[in-house]
Amino acid sequence: MILYYHAGVLWEEGDFLNFVLCTGVSCSKQEAVNIKHNIAVPLLEKFSNQNKKTVQRLKWNEIDEQLYRDTISEKLSDIREDKTTSENIKTLTSILLKASHLAVPSKITKLKGPKWKASPKVRKHLKTCKQLYSKWKALGKPENHQSKQDLKSEKKKLRSQQRQEQATDRRKLYEQIMDNPSSELFFKLINRNKSKSKTETSGLEIDEIGTVHPVWESASQSLLDVRKSMIKARMLTGTYLVQADKYKFSQYKINATCLLCQREDEDLTHVLTFCPALRETRMKYFLPLKILVTNIIGCKGWEQLFNINQNIVALLLDFSVFHSMQNLSKTQKMNVESLTRDFCYKIHICRLQLLKNLENK
């Protein structure tokens, strides 16, 4: 049985239909508003993928009331006694939907498809890619053919362009945050780092069975996120090799001094919190984390807890060791986890690049 909620009362569908027919939909704007809302819900369930649908918000305060009433009264004769109640309810629903569609302006609040807006350059590459693909397809998709090579290299150009633009965009956001921090920018950053997964999987959510380490809990399924989690997990489990480890494993033949700065032995604390060569990257990715954690535990809490580098390392790798950070909401935990994961990964990439540069010298 379908129940309708209207005017603070739950109605069975027959009663509801009678009510609508007896009182007339045009009784007052407010009631019409409620009716529309309550009936629209089951129809929306038709959309199978909630993440992808375009969500629109109806602006009821800008309704063209006359048009709304006229549309409804014009169609109301479609509701007849010789039909079953549920058929009539369906008809009524579609009448109300049609009327609101015609008479109520709407505003898109969530767009279908990817949020990334393609730049003219990206669009050009996309177009070429499509053309090359059609060409290759028309030839019967031959494996060893120039057309496939062309397509491949164009795809590569497209990806590289996209990556460049994303990097520029990200850098701009970070610069903005550094120059003029505001909570609006900060939430933009958090949202960005949440990076929606393309495929939904329950593989990592095993809360009922046992708790997962946050490293995995907040990692969405994109390959990059998994890679980031791997780096952090290696740091956490002591399998991320730094110079001090090589020193031990080589039976003290390899020097433990940091190759990048030559200041002191390179252990994980040095990499994550001290090495001047990584300073720029560290500042950039540590600030958002500091803002977030300070928001949670307060400035005093931050100063008390994170005045020594060892604790900062613990915050970066496993913040659950801190008493004051155990009662965070799930979202807060996910956000802290996401930012620390990003931090570790960026430091890792930067270190790798600098080491490579040294090697090539």
Ligand SMILES: [Zn+2]
């Ligand atoms: Zn160093």
